[in-house]
Amino acid sequence: MANAPRTLFDKIWAAHVVETLPDGTALLYIDRHLIHEVTSPQAFEGLRAAGRRLRRPDATIGVVDHNVPTSADRLTAVNEPESALQIATLERNVVEFGVPYIPLDDARQGIVHVIGPELGLSLPGMTLVCGDSHTSTHGALGALAFGIGTSEVEHVMATQTLLQKPAKNMRVTVEGTLPVGCGAKDIVLAIIGRIGTAGGNGHVIEFAGSAIRALDMAGRMTVCNMSIEAGARAGMIAPDETTFAYVAGKQFAPKGEVLEQAIAWWKTLPSDPGAVFDKEVTIDAASIAPMVTWGTNPEAVVPITGSVPDPADEPDLERRAQIQRMVDYMGLVPGQKLADLTVDVVFIGSCTNSRIEDIRIAAGIAKGRHVAAGVRALVVPGSGLVKQQAEEEGLDRILLDAGFEWREAGCSMCLGMNPDKLTPGQRCASTSNRNFEGRQGPGGRTHLVSPAMAAAAAVTGKLTDVRELAA
Amino acid sequence: MKPFTTLTGIAAPLPLANVDTDKIIPARHLKTIQRTGLGKHLFDTLRYNADGSENPEFVLNREPYRHAEVLIAYENFGCGSSREHAPWALLDFGIRCVIAPDFADIFHGNSFKNGILPIRLPREICEQLMEDARLGANARVTIDLERQVVVRPNGEEIPFEVDPLRRRMLLEGLDEIGQTMAHTGAIGSYEVAQAAEKPWLAGPGTTALMETAP
Numbered sequence: 001m002a003n004a005p006r007t008l009f010d011k012i013w014a015a016h017v018v019e020t021l022p023d024g025t026a027l028l029y030i031d032r033h034l035i036h037e038v039t040s041p042q043a044f045e046g047l048r049a050a051g052r053r054l055r056r057p058d059a060t061i062g063v064v065d066h067n068v069p070t071s072a073d074r075l076t077a078v079n080e081p082e083s084a085l086q087i088a089t090l091e092r093n094v095v096e097f098g099v100p101y102i103p104l105d106d107a108r109q110g111i112v113h114v115i116g117p118e119l120g121l122s123l124p125g126m127t128l129v130c131g132d133s134h135t136s137t138h139g140a141l142g143a144l145a146f147g148i149g150t151s152e153v154e155h156v157m158a159t160q161t162l163l164q165k166p167a168k169n170m171r172v173t174v175e176g177t178l179p180v181g182c183g184a185k186d187i188v189l190a191i192i193g194r195i196g197t198a199g200g201n202g203h204v205i206e207f208a209g210s211a212i213r214a215l216d217m218a219g220r221m222t223v224c225n226m227s228i229e230a231g232a233r234a235g236m237i238a239p240d241e242t243t244f245a246y247v248a249g250k251q252f253a254p255k256g257e258v259l260e261q262a263i264a265w266w267k268t269l270p271s272d273p274g275a276v277f278d279k280e281v282t283i284d285a286a287s288i289a290p291m292v293t294w295g296t297n298p299e300a301v302v303p304i305t306g307s308v309p310d311p312a313d314e315p316d317l318e319r320r321a322q323i324q325r326m327v328d329y330m331g332l333v334p335g336q337k338l339a340d341l342t343v344d345v346v347f348i349g350s351c352t353n354s355r356i357e358d359i360r361i362a363a364g365i366a367k368g369r370h371v372a373a374g375v376r377a378l379v380v381p382g383s384g385l386v387k388q389q390a391e392e393e394g395l396d397r398i399l400l401d402a403g404f405e406w407r408e409a410g411c412s413m414c415l416g417m418n419p420d421k422l423t424p425g426q427r428c429a430s431t432s433n434r435n436f437e438g439r440q441g442p443g444g445r446t447h448l449v450s451p452a453m454a455a456a457a458a459v460t461g462k463l464t465d466v467r468e469l470a471a
Numbered sequence: 472m473k474p475f476t477t478l479t480g481i482a483a484p485l486p487l488a489n490v491d492t493d494k495i496i497p498a499r500h501l502k503t504i505q506r507t508g509l510g511k512h513l514f515d516t517l518r519y520n521a522d523g524s525e526n527p528e529f530v531l532n533r534e535p536y537r538h539a540e541v542l543i544a545y546e547n548f549g550c551g552s553s554r555e556h557a558p559w560a561l562l563d564f565g566i567r568c569v570i571a572p573d574f575a576d577i578f579h580g581n582s583f584k585n586g587i588l589p590i591r592l593p594r595e596i597c598e599q600l601m602e603d604a605r606l607g608a609n610a611r612v613t614i615d616l617e618r619q620v621v622v623r624p625n626g627e628e629i630p631f632e633v634d635p636l637r638r639r640m641l642l643e644g645l646d647e648i649g650q651t652m653a654h655t656g657a658i659g660s661y662e663v664a665q666a667a668e669k670p671w672l673a674g675p676g677t678t679a680l681m682e683t684a685p
Contacts, residue, residue: 019657032674038501052648056662083502099677100676101680126672133577147577197547198489251675252674253671254670417499
């Protein structure tokens with residue numbers, strides 16, 4: 001059939017195939033390449049060793065985020081030597097290879113997945129890659145965005161393409177209205193709880209349905225961000241009026257007639273009626289509650305009203321051992337209620353939840369309350385621009401008055417690569433994306449939650465149902 | 472890249488599902504600008520105690536598995552991050568092949584690019600290979616990529632599937648970038664067409680970025 005209905009993914013894919021090799025592998029053109037200090041040094045070294053240059057430095061943009069301290073004195077204080085070397089290496093490489101770069105002292109510096117959309121560098125219909133699995137975030141704009149390893153970073157640098165086999169199509173439809181107190185983070189945690197950490201393997205997930213369309217762009221980014229935690233190659237949401245309104249006016253987004261021309265193409269991208277998906281999952285938004293992870297992978301998640309599972313209830317011996325290991329690592333007791341579990345640290349930030357909308361939610365809960373005694377609560381805006389915006393709105397004052405730390409932009413306590421980390425045994429309510437063992441620091445215990453739930457935990461000192469706090 | 476043809480060696484049993492990239496190598500050990508030297512941090516949290524001493528219970532701290540070249544594991548191996556430091560750490564330790572029921576996509580691709588062969592085999596077969604591996608030095612396994620078989624210590628041959636292009640790249644140790652650069656003409660034509668049709672795709676460039684700094 002000449003005009004078989006196609007998915008959003010199929011359309012963007014087809015528009016970027018340079019050539020198809022005899023075995024079906026596509027040489028896929030990459031429109032935008034974001035690079036950072038951790039996964040790029042070996043790629044630049046490979047180029048240098050082979051005497052190669054970047055094919056499209058103009059389509060590339062570099063920023064530091066993973067290793068940077070988030071303290072106020074970070075421009076002058078001495079960083080950890082290994083981190084400082086990675087940052088210095090990137091700064092040397094961007095000059096040598098002519099890559100546009102946002103330095104640490106530029107107000108636009110921030111987490112690569114926050115600044116891409118915010119500066120209009122990530123756009124609908126693009127193919128976009130970065131040496132970081134949470135590149136799926138940019139799929140919220142209706143782009144095909146995915147994380148790659150360093151060999152592929154080097155491949156894109158040299159050729160502006162990747163050799164890729166097409167992914168399968170999966171659609172997750174969330175219909176209905178979210179209950180009060182729930183947000184995008186609860187949607188995506190509920191999805192991962194349903195389909196599991198390997199549920200999306202080999203697939204690109206399109207998130208659809210009225211509850212997804214109702215999300216603002218920050219919420220859509222939160223959902224797409226965690227696609228990788230379901231094993232998906234990428235996550236995406238069809239571009240619509242919300243998307244176009246977001247893109248218009250961003251610093252490097254198209255303007256005027258070119259924007260009109262771009263929107264005309266973007267409007268052709270949503271999946272056609274009747275497009276076939278290899279896998280379909282439907283979730284009733286009304287059934288979602290504020291979610292919290294209890295274990296050490298993101299599918300180990302329950303509503304805040306739930307309890308820690310009892311390994312003895314699991315018939316499969318291997319699964320039982322895995323649950324037991326998670327319960328032990330997390331310092332929990334089978335059957336214990338999640339609500340009322342005391343926390344030591346609260347982290348509001350990361351590429352999942354550090355946008356202005358997230359900070360407004362946190363400040364809304366912090367206002368007129370105070371961080372509980374003995375709790376350290378960090379709020380780390382995703383970029384310098386988010387920080388500025390929050391300060392213009394007075395959100396920093398609300399948070400500081402409530403006893404939260406208000407920090408500089410970076411990946412911070414999401415991954416234990418910079419000075420912000422948990423110490424062994426510390427329990428943290430975190431708005432980040434991974435609760436793997438040791439992720440936030442060796443021996444640290446992570447409970448993934450929404451910004452509202454994190455702020456609620458900060459002010460009560462324990463995992464709390466945010467709906468009760470509001471009452 | 473070092474070619475991969477056949478390999479006969481010790482297989483280490485790691486009977487865990489969802490072995491994530493933070494388990495393979497925690498983020499705190501990614502602060503290197505080189506590809507080598509990461510083997511000492513492989514499985515860091517499983518392999519070492521809090522005081523830095525070796526955990527004698529962990530398989531890679533026991534003989535003969537200190538010399539393992541093959542790893543047998545369970546479902547969804549390599550889930551999590553895109554960090555290529557995960558295959559680099561495996562390779563630096565000496566692992567050239569991982570066998571599991573399935574792999575996370577990015578890890579799977581990253582392995583091939585570093586001369587590591589990830590083999591998908593059904594769960595029941597992985598369980599058999601896990602039992603073989605527990606026999607230690609008396610039970611060497613052979614991986615024959617040319618013939619696409621795993622040879623168990625008892626001589627039984629288990630066929631496996633592998634993408635033909637990736638197989639050829641591994642067998643010949645080919646430089647993928649060099650291969651792709653043979654298509655430079657087609658890439659150039661694509662770029663010319665796109666620049667005309669979709670002018671908004673052009674990036675800001677260094678000058679515009681600097682001039683517009685707030």
